[in-house]
Amino acid sequence: MRPTDDTYRHEALRRKLVKEIQSKGITDERILAVMLDLPRHYFLDSAFDETAYEDKAFPIGEGQTISQPYTVAYQTQLLELKPYQKVLEIGTGSAYQAVVLAEMGVQVYTIERQKKLFEANKTFEFLKKYKFIKFFYGDGYRGLPTYAPFDRVIITAAAPEIPQNLIDQLKPGGMMVIPLGAGDMQQMMRITKLENGSLKEEVFDYFSFVPMLGGKES
Numbered sequence: 001m002r003p004t005d006d007t008y009r010h011e012a013l014r015r016k017l018v019k020e021i022q023s024k025g026i027t028d029e030r031i032l033a034v035m036l037d038l039p040r041h042y043f044l045d046s047a048f049d050e051t052a053y054e055d056k057a058f059p060i061g062e063g064q065t066i067s068q069p070y071t072v073a074y075q076t077q078l079l080e081l082k083p084y085q086k087v088l089e090i091g092t093g094s095a096y097q098a099v100v101l102a103e104m105g106v107q108v109y110t111i112e113r114q115k116k117l118f119e120a121n122k123t124f125e126f127l128k129k130y131k132f133i134k135f136f137y138g139d140g141y142r143g144l145p146t147y148a149p150f151d152r153v154i155i156t157a158a159a160p161e162i163p164q165n166l167i168d169q170l171k172p173g174g175m176m177v178i179p180l181g182a183g184d185m186q187q188m189m190r191i192t193k194l195e196n197g198s199l200k201e202e203v204f205d206y207f208s209f210v211p212m213l214g215g216k217e218s
């Protein structure tokens with residue numbers, strides 16, 4: 001069961017969480033404000049009611065996880081979003097990251113390869129108000145050629161390599177934030193597609209994500 005009530009206690013826990021991620025180095029006030037307002041416990045089973053505001057990843061079924069709040073904030077900050085941009089997310093999972101993006105004022109296209117997780121979001125009442133999030137069931141390695149090009153691409157699973165299809169679907173001047181690496185840890189990278197088509201690569205901290213897998217899971 002999903003919880004649907006947001007109490008003062010949840011709000012107090014969120015304030016503490018936001019202070020924590022701020023102390024870890026997140027400086028973008030807009031992101032902090034969005035995370036302060038957004039009930040993360042809605043995205044988890046009610047069994048996590050007490051723990052939902054710990055800065056940790058938690059299971060969401062199908063062997064997948066909701067990303068750690070710090071990681072969500074970190075990736076969002078690297079995206080340097082501007083209102084109305086088109087953003088492609090690979091790995092919808094709980095949809096928490098997708099909602100953070102939507103609250104930043106961008107149009108979100110998000111893909112999930114696990115049918116059950118995709119279906120669960122269809123019946124998640126809280127998501128109904130987010131008209132600027134479009135949900136897709138499919139293989140993120142293919143991207144969404146019909147909706148391309150995108151201003152930003154965010155990958156929320158560990159990518160063993162930079163997916164060329166997704167680079168192709170970036171606008172000139174666009175950016176991709178991707179945790180890169182096949183082992184236990186991945187290095188966060190930001191890839192900017194320059195106007196002349198060449199790529200600028202920047203490297204950041206190490207994180208641990210569930211793997212980005214090929215194909216769809218029914």
Ligand code: SAH
Nearest residue numbers: 064066091093094097112113140156212213
């Ligand atoms: N952004 C999510 C994080 C979920 S974990 C959140 O906020 O909760 C990563 C998700 O990526 C998992 O749900 C996994 O099933 C999905 N995934 C892995 N490889 C994928 C692929 N090739 N295409 C689409 N989704 C993928």
